Amino acid sequence: MALHKPYLDIPGxxxxxxxxxRKGYHLNQFCMSLMKAENRxxxxxxxxxxxxxxxxxxxxxQAVLARxxxxxxxxxxxxxxxxxxxxxxxxxxxxxxxxxxxxSEQEYRDMMINGGRSIEGxxxxxxxx
Amino acid sequence: MARITxxxxxxxxxxxxxxxxxxxxxxxYWQPVFRGYEFSKQWMKQNRPDLVFLVYNDHATAxxxxxxxxxxxxxxxxxxxxxxxxxxxxxxxxxGHPELASHIAQSVIQDDFDLTIVNRMDVDHGLTVPLSxxxxxxxxxxxxxxxxxxxxxxxxxxxxxxxFMLGQAIRRAVESYDEPLRxxxxxxxxxxxxxxxxxxxxxxKAFDNAFLDRLIADPEGLSKMPHIDYVREAGSEGIxxxxxxxxxxxxxxxxxxARPTVRHRFYHVPASNTAVGHLILENNG
Numbered sequence: 001m002a003l004h005k006p007y008l009d010i011p012g013x014x015x016x017x018x019x020x021x022r023k024g025y026h027l028n029q030f031c032m033s034l035m036k037a038e039n040r041x042x043x044x045x046x047x048x049x050x051x052x053x054x055x056x057x058x059x060x061x062q063a064v065l066a067r068x069x070x071x072x073x074x075x076x077x078x079x080x081x082x083x084x085x086x087x088x089x090x091x092x093x094x095x096x097x098x099x100x101x102x103x104s105e106q107e108y109r110d111m112m113i114n115g116g117r118s119i120e121g122x123x124x125x126x127x128x129x
Numbered sequence: 130m131a132r133i134t135x136x137x138x139x140x141x142x143x144x145x146x147x148x149x150x151x152x153x154x155x156x157x158y159w160q161p162v163f164r165g166y167e168f169s170k171q172w173m174k175q176n177r178p179d180l181v182f183l184v185y186n187d188h189a190t191a192x193x194x195x196x197x198x199x200x201x202x203x204x205x206x207x208x209x210x211x212x213x214x215x216x217x218x219x220x221x222x223x224x225g226h227p228e229l230a231s232h233i234a235q236s237v238i239q240d241d242f243d244l245t246i247v248n249r250m251d252v253d254h255g256l257t258v259p260l261s262x263x264x265x266x267x268x269x270x271x272x273x274x275x276x277x278x279x280x281x282x283x284x285x286x287x288x289x290x291x292x293f294m295l296g297q298a299i300r301r302a303v304e305s306y307d308e309p310l311r312x313x314x315x316x317x318x319x320x321x322x323x324x325x326x327x328x329x330x331x332x333x334k335a336f337d338n339a340f341l342d343r344l345i346a347d348p349e350g351l352s353k354m355p356h357i358d359y360v361r362e363a364g365s366e367g368i369x370x371x372x373x374x375x376x377x378x379x380x381x382x383x384x385x386x387a388r389p390t391v392r393h394r395f396y397h398v399p400a401s402n403t404a405v406g407h408l409i410l411e412n413n414g
Contacts, residue, residue, distance in 0.1 A: 007356075012329075013328050015365060017285070021283050029194060031189075032189060040214075073325060079325040080189040083188075087215055093324065093401060093402065097325065097329040100326055100329050101328075112402060116321075116399055116402075116404070117329075117331045119362060
């Protein structure tokens with residue numbers, strides 16, 4: 001019997017469950033390696049060569065090279081792990097979160113200062129405000 | 130006999146730590162956040178505990194996907210602030226309390242909660258930001274700290290119900306310790322926030338304030354709220370709030386005693402991507 005996943009109808013959200021974790025294991029462990037300064041330096045010197053040291057899929061490597069965090073998440077990435085790529089690039093968590101929304105950095109920052117994204121219209125896929 | 134004197138609840142947003150470390154607390158963006166903790170720092174000085182039992186979550190720092198403990202208790206003598214990719218925070222080493230931590234581990238495991246015992250662990254912003262908010266920037270933290278890490282990174286985290294009952298078991302464990310220590314228990318994380326996907330930036334003030342109300346007045350009922358309500362209403366990372374129920378479960382009123390005094394309550398949006406919530410509850414028995 002399939003596991004009950006009541007969270008699949010939440011819009012714009014990927015829940016990092018056991019299935020995503022299994023898919024993203026090597027991608028996330030690559031991210032974890034960027035906690036060490038020497039690994040950050042090696043990655044920055046030659047990203048492709050560094051990625052090729054990991055048992056990631058080609059698509060996962062492409063998603064990292066493109067710095068497309070939504071794509072990384074679909075392939076099993078978790079934001080707390082992916083944040084290590086952002087830290088390596090010198091990006092703040094807000095810049096990383098904002099990059100997934102289709103908004104500019106300034107628009108996202110302004111939205112947060114004005115109280116954040118409203119829950120109204122954002123509970124269920126297909127819901128209208 | 131050791132006893133739990135108070136519980137403290139607070140968000141642990143990493144950008145708050147960065148603002149403190151880089152001297153930005155006086156900037157207009159940050160002033161309202163830190164004003165909400167002015168009382169708390171005074172209260173902490175006047176009510177200095179012998180020990181803080183600090184419930185938090187690790188953010189892919191000490192625990193990668195190699196090992197994902199649902200509940201992990203730090204029994205080491207000391208814990209080093211972690212380098213999370215920006216360099217380690219310039220904060221004091223966290224001094225543990227191996228004797229009480231081991232006592233709690235043994236008691237709580239015999240009480241049916243299967244803890245992971247950790248003798249080596251770096252601690253990330255989840256633990257050090259609450260200490261900074263409550264204690265400022267001292268040369269050394271005012272007391273030992275027992276780190277208690279909860280998995281909220283890989284779904285599912287423990288249920289609110291399980292967290293609440295664990296808090297009750299921690300209270301029993303503390304009260305069976307012979308030394309007369311005054312212990313505070315802190316629950317950290319939250320409030321509403323989502324850090325990922327096109328829905329990133331979600332904030333739900335109505336949910337957050339109702340959560341604070343119920344945490345004070347009806348924690349047992351609140352503990353029955355299912356995961357999906359946290360995720361849908363408070364964002365994928367808002368589910369960190371289950372950790373507050375561990376601290377609340379350790380208070381007197383849900384263990385046959387008197388109701389706590391609400392000493393302080395604060396709420397502000399935003400700190401970076403997150404709604405900041407904060408409560409101090411004092412035990413009355």
